[in-house]
Every structure is written in C-alpha cells, then in structure tokens.
Amino acid sequence: xxxxxxxxxxxxxxxxxxxxxxxxxxxxxxxxxxxxxxxxxxxxxxxxxxxxxxxxxxxxxxxxxxxxxxxxxxxxxxxxxxxxxxxxxxxxxxxxxxxxxxxxxxxxxxxxxxxxxxxxxxxxxxxxxxxxxxxxxxxxxxxxxxxxxxxxxxxxxxxxxxxxxxxxxxxxxxxxxxxxxxxxxxxxxxxxxxxxxxxxxxxxxxxxxxxxxxxxxxxxxxxxxxxxxxxxxxxxxxxxxxxxxxxxxxxxxxxxxxxxxxxxxxxxxxxxxxxxxxxxxxxxxxxxxxxxxxxxxxxxxxxxxxxxxxxxxxxxxxxxxxxxxxxxxxxxxxxxxxxxxxxxxxxxxxxxxxxxxxxxxxxxxxxxxxxxxxxxxxxxxxxxxxxxxxxxxxxxxxxxxxxxxxxxxxxxxxxxxxxxxx
Numbered sequence: 001x002x003x004x005x006x007x008x009x010x011x012x013x014x015x016x017x018x019x020x021x022x023x024x025x026x027x028x029x030x031x032x033x034x035x036x037x038x039x040x041x042x043x044x045x046x047x048x049x050x051x052x053x054x055x056x057x058x059x060x061x062x063x064x065x066x067x068x069x070x071x072x073x074x075x076x077x078x079x080x081x082x083x084x085x086x087x088x089x090x091x092x093x094x095x096x097x098x099x100x101x102x103x104x105x106x107x108x109x110x111x112x113x114x115x116x117x118x119x120x121x122x123x124x125x126x127x128x129x130x131x132x133x134x135x136x137x138x139x140x141x142x143x144x145x146x147x148x149x150x151x152x153x154x155x156x157x158x159x160x161x162x163x164x165x166x167x168x169x170x171x172x173x174x175x176x177x178x179x180x181x182x183x184x185x186x187x188x189x190x191x192x193x194x195x196x197x198x199x200x201x202x203x204x205x206x207x208x209x210x211x212x213x214x215x216x217x218x219x220x221x222x223x224x225x226x227x228x229x230x231x232x233x234x235x236x237x238x239x240x241x242x243x244x245x246x247x248x249x250x251x252x253x254x255x256x257x258x259x260x261x262x263x264x265x266x267x268x269x270x271x272x273x274x275x276x277x278x279x280x281x282x283x284x285x286x287x288x289x290x291x292x293x294x295x296x297x298x299x300x301x302x303x304x305x306x307x308x309x310x311x312x313x314x315x316x317x318x319x320x321x322x323x324x325x326x327x328x329x330x331x332x333x334x335x336x337x338x339x340x341x342x343x344x345x346x347x348x349x350x351x352x353x354x355x356x357x358x359x360x361x362x363x364x365x366x367x368x369x370x371x372x373x374x375x376x377x378x379x380x381x382x383x384x385x386x387x388x389x390x391x392x393x394x395x396x397x398x399x400x401x402x403x404x405x406x407x408x409x410x411x412x413x414x415x416x417x418x419x420x421x422x
Contacts, residue, residue, distance in 0.1 A: 006036050010046050017047045072121060075114075077133040079122050082112050084134055086367045087314060092130035094337040098316040099123060102367070109366040172201040172349045173234030174259070176274040177222065179213060179243055180282050182300075184290025184386065191386075192291040192300065194282055195221040197229075198273040202343040203317050204229065205277055206308055209300035219248040226256075228308075230358060231349040235259035239271060281311055285378060289385035299381040306374045312340045314367045 001009070010032075017028045032043045083102055087095055100123050106112040114122065125133075175197045183191040193210045195218060206228050208221040226233045236258050238244035245262060253260035263270030285307065291300065316337040324331045338346070341362060345355070 001036055006038075009035065014047050072125060072129060072133060075118050076121050076125065079112065079114055079118060080125065080130060080133055081137060082106070083122070084130075084137075086111070086371065087316075088310070088371065089138075090315065092127040092134070093334075094316045094318060096125070096127040096130060097337045098339070099125070102314070105365075105367065109368070111366065111368040171234065172199060172344075172347050173232050174201065174237065175199045175225075175229075175233065175235065176237045176271050177225070177244070178239060178271060178274045178278060179210070179218065179241065180278050181213070182286065182289065182291040182296075184288065186290075190292050192297055193218075194286070194300070194304075195225065196274055196277055196282060197222075197225045198277050199229070199231075199340070200273055202231075202340050202347060202349075203273075203319070204231075204340040204344060205281065205311055207282065207304040209297050209304060211297060213243045215243060215246040215248045218243045219252055222249060222252070230344055230354045231347075233258055235261065237261045237263065237271065239263055240265050281307060285374070286381070287385075289382070289387075291381075291384060292386050293384060296381065296384040296386075299377065299384055303374065303377045303381055306370060306377055309361075309365060310367065310370045310374060313362055313365055314370070315339060316342075 013028060013032065017025060020028060028047070029040060029043050032038065032047065033040060036043070038046070083099060083106070084090070084095060086106060087098065087102060103112070103114075103119065103122065107114075177195060177197045180194040180196060181187065181191060182193060190212060193213045195208045195210050197206045198204070206225045208224050210221045211217050222236070233256070236249075236253055238249075238261075240262055250260060252258075268275050285303065286300070291297075316339045318334040318337050320332055321335050322333045324333075341358065344358070
C-alpha cells in the first residue's frame with residue numbers, strides 16, 4: 001500500500017478502533033497489520049491518536065514528535081557554551097565537575113545570569129550531553145613546530161635518568177621542565193624561547209619567556225619559576241638538551257637540595273606532562289612565528305603573567321589513577337577533574353602566607369575578563385613576530401635572519417638581572 005492509501009485506511013477505521021473494547025481492538029490491529037505491513041506498535045500509535053497532518057510520515061501524529069520531551073533546551077545549550085568558552089573550550093569530562101564552581105564565579109562576577117530552573121539543569125547535565133549540545137561549536141586544527149634540543153653530554157653521567165613510570169605521585173614538588181623555541185621556520189640565528197614547568201602531582205604550571213637559550217639565562221628562568229611556585233621545589237626533570245645538562249643548572253640544584261633528573265633520549269613520553277602543556281598553552285596561543293626582539297620578550301611575559309592565572313585557577317584536569325589490562329585492551333581510570341589550585345589546597349603543601357594570598361587572588365579573578373585580557377595581550381604580541389624577508393638581490397646574500405645584537409649578549413633583560421645564577 002502507498003502512504004496515501006494507508007492514511008486513508010487508518011482514517012476510515014480509526015473511529016471504530018477507538019470506540020472498540022480491548023478484544024475488538026486486538027482484532028482491528030491484526031487486520032491493520034496484515035493489510036499495511038506495519039509493526040504492531042506503529043499501528044497502535046497511528047490508530048490510537050488524532051489524525052496526523054497531511055504529508056506527515058508514518059507514526060507521526062499531530063501530538064508532535066515521539067519520545068521523551070527535551071530536557072535540555074536552547075537556553076541550557078547557550079549557558080553551557082558560555083561556561084565552555086570561559087573554561088577555554090576544555091573537554092566535557094574536565095568541564096562537567098567544574099560547572100557548579102565556575103557557574104558560581106561567573107554569577108558573582110556578573111558575567112552570566114541564569115534563571116533558577118536553567119541553572120539547576122546546567123548543574124545536572126552529564127558529560128555526554130555536554131558533548132552533544134556543544135558539537136556544533138567544536139572545531140580545530142593542529143600544526144607542529146621545530147625541535148631545538150641538542151644533546152648536552154658533559155654531565156650526562158652525573159644526572160640520573162627518570163622514566164615516566166618513576167614519578168612519586170604522593171610527593172608534590174617534583175616538576176618537569178622544557179624549552180619551547182619561537183624560531184619560526186628556521187632554527188638558525190637568535191630567537192626567544194619559553195621555559196615551561198609542570199608539577200606532576202598537582203598540575204600547577206608556570207611559563208617564563210627567555211632571552212635565547214643560553215645556559216645562564218635558562219638557569220635564571222628556572223630560578224624565577226621556583227620563586228613563583230606555591231610549594232617547595234623538590235625535584236627537577238628535563239630533557240637531554242645542553243641548555244639543561246650543564247654545570248650552571250647542576251650546581252644550582254646541588255646548592256638548593258633539588259633532585260635533578262633527565263628523561264631518556266628520544267622518549268617524549270618521559271616528559272608527557274610538560275609536552276602536553278607545550279601544545280595546549282604555548283603553541284596554541286603563541287603560535288609558530290619567530291620572535292627575536294626585546295619588545296616581543298616583554299609582550300611574551302605579559303601573556304604568561306595572565307595565562308598562569310587562567311590555567312592554574314580555571315583549567316580543571318583529569319589524573320590517571322589506575323590501569324587494568326583485559327586481554328588486548330587497557331582500561332584506564334581517572335579521578336574527578338580538578339584545577340591545579342584545588343589540588344594544591346587538597347595536598348595542603350602551600351605555606352599559610354602563600355595559601356592566604358592564593359585564596360584572596362582566586363576570589364578576585366574573573367575568568368571571562370581574564371580571557372579577554374589574554375586575547376588583548378596576544379594581539380599586542382603577534383605583530384612583533386619577525387616575518388621572513390624576501391631574498392636580497394645582492395650576490396652572496398641569502399634570506400635575512402634575525403641575529404642577537406652584541407649589546408644584548410652581555411646583560412639580561414630588565415627585571416631578570418637580579419636573579420642571575422652565578
């Protein structure tokens with residue numbers, strides 16, 4: 001039967017079906033199924049309700065679409081999008097446990113005002129539903145940078161190797177460090193770098209712009225990172241680059257009672273924590289351009305001064321708590337997503353003065369305004385990139401490369417000379 005003839009047949013028998021007794025309805029359904037080929041449930045829906053509108057498909061009635069009514073409507077999706085944007089578009093498993101606290105912060109700061117019913121549904125939404133509601137807004141792409149790690153063989157035997165399985169998760173204070181080069185398309189000549197540090201147990205992260213990649217400048221940047229951490233620095237783990245494996249940093253760790261270790265060569269998974277942050281909070285924001293000026297270094301420091309607040313206070317992360325192998329599959333178990341600040345408080349490792357300062361700072365921060373400030377700082381940084389010049393016409397001259405001026409080699413940038421490691 002065609003759809004039109006099925007609709008006419010259903011219209012003719014619908015009245016008698018709805019007035020019939022239970023046993024007679026069963027006979028009506030048996031006959032309707034034999035004639036039309038419909039499933040019994042579809043026949044019940046079609047005969048037991050009002051006439052569907054013209055042009056409607058089978059099973060659709062004037063009562064609207066089948067199934068449960070939608071619980072999370074456009075107002076919930078809009079609120080979730082605002083929360084997702086304020087949290088820098090993190091995944092739903094990290095966002096969902098942080099929603100109640102983030103919603104309270106945005107309401108306190110006047111950034112998001114929701115009706116009580118909507119706010120309650122937003123707090124109850126699951127991670128899978130967040131993925132479904134935010135699917136239209138997700139997009140992205142990835143690009144890879146150049147490596148500038150050169151082996152430092154002088155002290156390799158003095159610095160022990162530590163693999164990804166050797167971390168003592170119960171002891172906060174051990175950090176992974178790495179250097180990210182802002183060299184553009186070529187590693188020749190002078191360029192700025194970023195020193196990143198990530199605490200393994202808490203996820204607390206710090207970034208410092210570095211004038212080049214000299215041993216003393218990298219050592220001074222490590223000292224700055226140590227001063228910023230809200231807990232004592234117990235251990236330092238780096239790759240095998242000569243900017244880390246040298247006498248300057250080795251002596252500094254010896255004097256400070258800091259355990260100095262290195263990863264295995266060509267094993268990036270040994271430094272998985274800082275490598276992940278290199279992409280998420282350096283490459284994704286700063287990009288892959290070349291920076292080589294004093295103005296760019298100052299702009300880079302302004303960006304990192306804001307990013308460290310945003311990442312440590314408003315970026316919840318999951319931590320692996322166990323793995324189980326079942327045949328060929330490995331099932332991983334994670335804890336509830338928490339921000340680095342929440343993990344620092346849970347460990348109770350910050351001294352009372354720093355803990356009080358962090359709590360006061362946290363209450364004063366507005367994640368939406370902080371993101372806007374980061375964007376404004378990035379807009380000031382990006383025009384300072386050293387764009388490649390076209391080849392010179394003179395014989396023997398190739399593409400110009402930014403070099404480090406001689407007057408800048410002898411002195412550290414302003415604000416860094418007093419922390420120089422001797």
